[in-house]
Amino acid sequence: MISYFLLRELKMNYIEILGYAAMITVSCSFLLKDVTKLRFVNTIGCILFMIYGLLLKSYPVVGLNIFVACINSYYIFKELKAKK
Numbered sequence: 103m104i105s106y107f108l109l110r111e112l113k114m115n116y117i118e119i120l121g122y123a124a125m126i127t128v129s130c131s132f133l134l135k136d137v138t139k140l141r142f143v144n145t146i147g148c149i150l151f152m153i154y155g156l157l158l159k160s161y162p163v164v165g166l167n168i169f170v171a172c173i174n175s176y177y178i179f180k181e182l183k184a185k186k
Contacts, residue, residue, distance in 0.1 A: 124153075152167045
């Protein structure tokens with residue numbers, strides 16, 4: 103019985119760590135001056151938030167981050183195409 107609660111607590115800690123990693127990644131992305139790099143790092147944060155939302159079964163978090171990641175991806179590819 104104790105091991106179940108310990109395992110559950112440990113699992114929540116990993117989920118929380120993932121959430122903090124996503125938060126830090128998205129926050130740090132806004133410190134970048136290059137918009138393409140900003141969008142790339144922000145997309146990584148969105149992917150982390152998607153995984154976090156799925157683990158918590160928080161589908162609004164997943165939906166929002168899918169939307170933001172799609173917008174970021176569109177503009178990243180548009181910018182890369184324009185550079186060629």
